Amino acid sequence: MNLFVPGRLCLFGEHSDWAGKYRTMNADIVPGMAIVTGVEQGIEATAEASERFEVTCSAPELTELWHDFSCDMDSAKLKEIARSGNFFAYCAGVASYMMEWYNVGGVKINITSMTLPMKSGLSSSAAICVLVARAFNLLYNLNLNTMGEMNIAYVGELRTSSRCGRLDQACAFGVKPVLMTFDGEEMDVQPLNVRKDLYWVFADLCAEKDTIRILADLNKGYPFASDEKERNEHWALGEGNRELINRAVEYIANGDAEKLGMLMREAQNTFDEKIAPLCPKELTAPKLHKILSDEYIQTLTWGGKGVGSQGDGSIQFLAKDKVCQDRLISYLTEIGLRPYKLTIKAVHSVRKAIIPVAGFGTRLYPATRCLKKDFFPIVDKDGLVKPVIMILLEELINSGIEEICLVLGSEEERKQYKEFFETRLSSEHFNKLNAAAQEYENKILNIGKRLRYVYQKEKLGFGHAVYQCNEFVNGDPVILLLGDTLYHSFSNKPCALQLIEAYEKYNKPMISIHDIPLAVVSHYGVVSGIWENKEETLLNMTTFCEKPKAAFAEEHLGVKTKDGITKYFSVFGQYILTSEVFEQLGENIRNYNGTGEVELTTALEQVRNKVGMIGVRLNGKMYDMGNVNAFRKTIAEY
Known part of the structure; x- marks a missing residue:
């Protein structure tokens, strides 16, 4: 069978997934909310049943970097590989979980195309985890729904050295925006109505950031805030984020791109004011803010903001139309960034x-x-x-x-x-x-x-x-x-x-x-x-x-x-x-x-x-x- 899993882009609500999880320890924390979408770039693969767990590659994008992987369907061996830190660790993490909890044989996966950039805030690791979970699910008729595939991909990735967030696996829902809610250990996902086409552009800033440092510093304020900075963080990831997300859902449903772009700028300002002071070394993000304030870019877009854990990792914009989207792609390329196009298609109402x-x-x-x-x-x-x-x-x-x-x-x-x-x-x-x-x-x-x-x-x-x-x-x-x-x-x-x-x-x-x-x-x-x-x-x-x-x-x-x-x-x-x-x-x-x-x-x-x-x-x-x-x-x- 043929499989495709996209990367994911968090449009609004970054960090709220792990913050909402702390409600198990502090009931005063507001549930986290995020709007996440799959992107057009992703991983294409074929999958077939096999006696072993194998991952091969015929994707031209990876031929120079790739070596094939094969392992017995042995839980201990797969767990060892999951802890190894290489790219196949994610695949092995999911396979080890499937081996332990389901009566399955092996799977042979051949990656035929890899258009998803790695280490760019688009969760390539989550995409490969979802792809492996889906291959096992479909080949062995496990009758897992999309949430089931997401949960297995999440647990599989946790078996590696990665500390992924819950919103990463939203790529399982494909190239469409979803509203995710994080209430302690509970997670809910609701697809969103899209009234008009939205022309997004996101780009790798080609700079450096320390995601582990960002998460470590921001986690210090949870589950209980001890000072004014941490109380600001709780508000920004809780009550403030909830109000912002509700407006974003409304603007997406109404097709109001201009208001949605203004909301992106508001979200970035809130992040800079309320959250960035907890990790100033990483979240001051000079390159991100230089690009956001570029006057030419502002003529092409309704708004822009950071991506994922923020910092100088990736950036996203909502272009005014398709022509502006193309011009923005060209300009970002000229100034040395690696941009990607994402058009979130309107769902045509049934008339x-x-x-x-x-x-x-x-x-x-x-x-x-x-x-x-x-x-x-x-x-x-x-x-x-x-x-x-x-x-x-x-x-x-x-x-x-x-x-x-x-x-x-x-x-x-x-x-x-x-x-x-x-x-x-x-x-x-x-x-x-x-x-x-x-x-x-x-x-x-x-x-x-x-x-x-x-x-x-x-x-x-x-x-x-x-x-x-x-x-x-x-x-x-x-x-x-x-x-x-x-x-x-x-x-x-x-x-x-x-x-x-x-x-x-x-x-x-x-x-x-x-x-x-x-x-x-x-x-x-x-x-x-x-x-x-x-x-x-x-x-x-x-x-x-x-x-x-x-x-x-x-x-x-x-x-x-x-x-x-x-x-x-x-x-x-x-x-x-x-x-x-x-x-x-x-x-x-x-x-x-x-x-x-x-x-x-x-x-x-x-x-x-x-x-x-x-x-x-x-x-x-x-x-x-x-x-x-x-x-x-x-x-x-x-």
């Missing part, structure tokens, strides 16, 4: 939706001879009798969707939608309606303006139907709802909005899920995986199986909950599809040999293997309209 309604509705015959099943009437929660499709469209509109594409079986079917959504009632009928109903009539017509139509003229499967919307989607993320399913939210957020908000944090394909009895799994698509959060609402999917037998599901597809119960999860009927899904559907259609159908499930499983996929446990209930019994239940309960 488009798809509803396939091309089926005849055989199981609801003969009513479907005269009325498409998505026009069957249902009493909605507001007491109005509405067609199913109207309830679905209102859910989407209330979730911020601007355009909806309906997949029909033929142009002939369009007549029913045109009559309902585009044709005004006659004056005779309209005038009989009360004021509220007349207003609702206008709502129907306004929704009609958002509708687009495509046609599945060949019935080659559900995946083929969805792919007819490829031109409509145009590479944007899109939410897919089923045309014969209704969704009831148990909160004030529609189910569709819950799913969209999850996507905006994780930026991955999403499938809504709900638990079902083991006895009925053979009727559904069943997913399995590892919980990504404590609330057990986000499932990092490892398997997607269409209509498995109960015995197979019991052995392979159960998901343990925090109360020890094994549950089985099926698709809830809402999906967030990304460009990768449509590319895969297109490939599957091109390779279609006329046997079977082009299934969406197949494409989703293929995409999950490539980029990952999240199952989202929504706070709501689904109502199926696809057969007589389900329709009867929906009428009675919805």
